[in-house]
Amino acid sequence: MVSLDRRFHALADPTRRAVLERLGPGEATVGELAQPFPLSLPAFLKHLRVLEEAGLIETEKRGRTRICRLRNGAYAPLAAWLDDQRRLWEERTDRLAELAIAMEESADAKHDQDRRE
Amino acid sequence: MVSLDRRFHALADPTRRAVLERLGPGEATVGELAQPFPLSLPAFLKHLRVLEEAGLIETEKRGRTRICRLRNGAYAPLAAWLDDQRRLWEERTDRLAELAIAMEESADAKHDQDRRE
DNA sequence: AATACAGTTAACCGCACGGCTAACAGTTTT
DNA sequence: AAAACTGTTAGCCGTGCGGTTAACTGTATT
Structure with a gap:
């Protein structure tokens, strides 16, 4: 089970909350998620990792793209x-x-x- | 208005969450709050500051002690x-x-x- | 086969966070 | 007045976080 520490910490960042808000209505690829933010892709990927390790999202690689979705009961x-x-x-x-x-x-x-x- | 960043960050720490849990049933002084934790007082005070600046608790100095309580609508x-x-x-x-x-x-x-x- | 695309890894950097000790300040108590 | 108690401030330190660039991997496209 993921700690509350990780979960709350994941939410304590506007970029990550924005990703979650974007993911609420439906899934998206890494590129689509990253597009609105003035960040390098590696920096953005780190945010996704934090969200995934907090158990808030789950991702799946399909071809050369990776699709992300909100986890059930996140x-x-x-x-x-x-x-x-x-x-x-x-x-x-x-x-x-x-x-x-x-x-x-x-x-x-x-x-x-x-x-x- | 305090940012969600600050609020969520304040919760992303077990010591601070424990303080909030302790404060739920009723108010307490700094010393009473600090007692259970294996921390120096200055370190503990920093946690209280974080909670206060996140708008989660409010404190008041009475004599040489300071009493802390949960903020309404925290x-x-x-x-x-x-x-x-x-x-x-x-x-x-x-x-x-x-x-x-x-x-x-x-x-x-x-x-x-x-x-x- | 060559090129472009989408994501990933590695290595670095500045800074804020969470901890410490030591010294100080203001209130009670004796 | 002196001593004890309760916080508080200042200054230091190691670690982890959020960011960067550069180089690389694997998959489509042409």
Whole structure:
């Protein structure tokens, strides 16, 4: 299994994210992918390698060209981690809300008590 | 607005992700956060800086200690990007499915035609 | 067979990243 | 006032990342 480190690192670059965005709707060759970027081909190839080793894309050589496509379930582990964190956060705010309510009730009780005195 | 580059880069490190996980349930001081890690304090502080400049946490100095907490909506832009990409992917597979159905119908038609001949 | 095309490998380069130690600064505590 | 505690800054260092050019491989085209 590829580490979250590799996956997140792969996304921390605008060129690589652009490639993924381009690959969302459908597959493309190395040349087609590289065309929009002001990069040498070797530099661009390194980005593709990073994406492939992060398990985000898969590639296949057909003749003298190589076609690239998004991997099935590529984003699942990343989305899962984010969802976990958001869940933790919301559980926390829920607890805070309960606490606030409890304090309010306690304050009301004190208020009633004051009135009775 | 903080770039996606910074945000994703901040997540591409196990120490920093661990800090975020720790901070999910509630806030903590620098010392409490640093304690589990086999790092010098200056090294650890750099990680906190990265997280703060990525807009993921916010910190506040109280006396001689500094307390750190998760920022509200910290993960929203990241989750949004991921969701966009997954949407693109699913639209693509939907189109492929439609195409497959269309081809099947076409094949059926051809088949019927063959039978009629 | 020669040429062009698409990608790949190798070797290098500057710089930012992640780590360290040492010294300093501002708050509590005693 | 002195000592202890909690961060913080400064400066250094090795490694890896993102980029380059040059040379090469293998596949189509003519």
